[in-house]
Amino acid sequence: MKKKLGLLTSLIVAASVLVTACGGGTSTGTGSTNQSGGENAKRIALIMRQNVGTFSAQYINGVKTEVEKNGGELTVFNADTDLAKMASNLDAAVNQKFDGILIDHGTAEALQQGTQKAVDKKIPVVLFDTDINIPGVPVVAQDDNKLAELSLEKLAADTNGKGSIVKIWVAGFAPMEKRQVTYEAFQKKYPDIKEIAAFGSATNNTALDTQTQMEAILKKYPNKGDITAVWAAWDEFAKGATRAIQQAGRTEIKVYSIDLSDEDLQMIQTENSPWTATAAVDPSNIGRIHAQTVFQKIKGEQVPDNVKLNPVLVKQEDLPKDKKVTMGDLSQYVQEWGK
Numbered sequence: 001m002k003k004k005l006g007l008l009t010s011l012i013v014a015a016s017v018l019v020t021a022c023g024g025g026t027s028t029g030t031g032s033t034n035q036s037g038g039e040n041a042k043r044i045a046l047i048m049r050q051n052v053g054t055f056s057a058q059y060i061n062g063v064k065t066e067v068e069k070n071g072g073e074l075t076v077f078n079a080d081t082d083l084a085k086m087a088s089n090l091d092a093a094v095n096q097k098f099d100g101i102l103i104d105h106g107t108a109e110a111l112q113q114g115t116q117k118a119v120d121k122k123i124p125v126v127l128f129d130t131d132i133n134i135p136g137v138p139v140v141a142q143d144d145n146k147l148a149e150l151s152l153e154k155l156a157a158d159t160n161g162k163g164s165i166v167k168i169w170v171a172g173f174a175p176m177e178k179r180q181v182t183y184e185a186f187q188k189k190y191p192d193i194k195e196i197a198a199f200g201s202a203t204n205n206t207a208l209d210t211q212t213q214m215e216a217i218l219k220k221y222p223n224k225g226d227i228t229a230v231w232a233a234w235d236e237f238a239k240g241a242t243r244a245i246q247q248a249g250r251t252e253i254k255v256y257s258i259d260l261s262d263e264d265l266q267m268i269q270t271e272n273s274p275w276t277a278t279a280a281v282d283p284s285n286i287g288r289i290h291a292q293t294v295f296q297k298i299k300g301e302q303v304p305d306n307v308k309l310n311p312v313l314v315k316q317e318d319l320p321k322d323k324k325v326t327m328g329d330l331s332q333y334v335q336e337w338g339k
Contacts, residue, residue, distance in 0.1 A: 042072040042100060042298055044291065045093035049086055049105040049173075051078045052206055053236045054261035055283045058327065062287025063102065070295045072099075081202060083110040090114035094121060100294040105173060106130040124297035128290050131174040138297070140290045140307045142281045144175045147258045148182035148233070150279035150313040155193075155229050155256040158276065162192040163228025166217055168210060168237040170200040179233045179258065193228075196221065200237055210240025218248045227253045235259035235278065242267055242275045250274075259283070260314055262326050268316050269324055277315045282327060282338055285309070312336045 044067050051060070060076065067074040077093065079086035087110045093101050094117050101118055103111060108131050115132050118125045127139045155165070167183065170176055187195065197217050203209050214230075221227050230245075230253060232238035238257035245253050251274045257264075260280035268275045286309060296303050318333050319325050331337040 040071075042070065042295070043098045044072050044074050044100045044102065044294060045096075045098040046074060046076045046102045046104065047086060047090050047093060047106065047111075048076065048078050049083070050081045050202065050204070051076070052202075052204065053239075054263040055235055055259050058261055058283040059104070059287040059290075062284035062289075063291045064287075065284075066288045066291035066295075070291075072295070080204060083107060087111055087114055091117070094118045094123060097121075098123060100298050101125045102128065102290055102294055103130050103132075104128045104290075105175075106132065107172070107174070108132045124294055126290060126294040126297065128286065129173070129175045131177075135305065138293055138303050138305055138307055140286065140293060140309070142175065142286070142309050143311055144178035145182045147279040147281075147311045148179040148186075150311060151256045151258055151277060152183065152186045152231060154277045154313060154315070155231060155254075156186070156190050158254065159193065159228050161190050164194050164196045164221075164226065165228055166214075166230045166241075167195055167198040167233075168200045168214075168230065168241060169198065169233040170202050173202070176233055183231070183233075196227065200233070202234075206234075206236040207239040207243075210237050211244045212240075214241045214244035215248065218244060218250060224250070224252055229254045229256060230274075232257040235261060235264050235280075238275060238278065239264070239267065242273065245274045246270075246272075260327070265319075265325055265327065265330070268314075269319055269321075273316065275316065277313060279311045279313050281309045281311050284327065285338065 046063055064074050077089035079089055086106060090111055091114050094114060101123055103125065112132055115125055115134060115137060119134060119137060125137050127137060129141055130139065169180060199213050201209060230241045232241055232255060235257055238255050242255050245251060251272050253274055254276040255274050256276055257278040260278050261283060267273060293303055293307060312334060314334050325333060
């Protein structure tokens, strides 16, 4: 009877982790997404601040693919935006003696101590878009300043350096803080582009909450010409803003953003979509490189402390109008994509 109960419990736990790795739920820190790794498989923990939207789903898929390629087992810990929970998840991964730990969008304030604990226990840690600075702990990062610059310069070019814009941004995330620095430089460079409203919050329903907030902004500025464009520092923000603009029939307002996913591409390609351009790095490739780097550390290979990924500007005008493009075939239309 005990053996049967033990088997049933193991199957339930393994299934729950598989659901987490595919984009839903929260793992408890046991089980794996790969049943073929065997007893010698390296156990990798992915500590996420949140798992929201298709960008995160594609990032996780990239991590999972690379872990399995290396014969490893992946467990995903999702903190649902709660930094205290994220710190607790990191401590659990350290205490459970995972072979490698990946941290996604953490903060030094919440995770510095836990990361140092992992390092002291000789567990390789690799960060993604996290502001922890510990020698020997690599940081994989998009070039956030370049991401912001590409999207903002496209906005400036399309508006001839003039207009009234809405900024959607949120503090408290390392990449967002970097993007804000570039935004402030942009404001000085283009004084005739005026910010008339700014908002943004990261929630478990970011796109929907953004849509509601954008609807309020549109009511406050009801006339054509009141708002020239929206700059969204995250694609979840851009989704919400785009839907609000479309539903209000205000498609003269153009949206410029950062990040990209298959869902975003579909929205950008929709007829009369206000979503004009986005600067991005392939999220699947980010996940793959993040996981690849931790396996390099596990093998004792030399890894630089900073691994920076180059972004690309994807413009609506570059995409075909007679077919839907996916992330998989985007390189046919945007040559720099995936390189």
